[in-house]
Amino acid sequence: MSKRFEFVDEEGFSKGARIIVDKDTGVxxxxxxxxxxxxxxxxxDKDGKPLLDPRYAK
Numbered sequence: 001m002s003k004r005f006e007f008v009d010e011e012g013f014s015k016g017a018r019i020i021v022d023k024d025t026g027v028x029x030x031x032x033x034x035x036x037x038x039x040x041x042x043x044x045d046k047d048g049k050p051l052l053d054p055r056y057a058k
Contacts, residue, residue, distance in 0.1 A: 008053075019043070026057035 008019045008028075020029045020040075028043045028051045043051040 021053045021056060023056045026052040026055070028053055 004022060004024055006021045006023055008021055016034045017030065017032045020031050021027070022029070029040055030043055031040050032038055045051055
């Protein structure tokens with residue numbers, strides 16, 4: 001069974017921030033974490049639609 005989520009390292013991001021891709025839908029998320037505090041949010045385009053990774057977008 002394959003893992004559903006993939007961590008994608010983006011050049012220029014600071015430590016504590018990573019992009020996660022849902023391989024089933026292609027939707028990209030921003031994960032921010034510092035010590036014991038963090039958050040997760042969907043990344044959106046200029047129209048408010050979720051950003052999709054073209055490798056997995058359906």
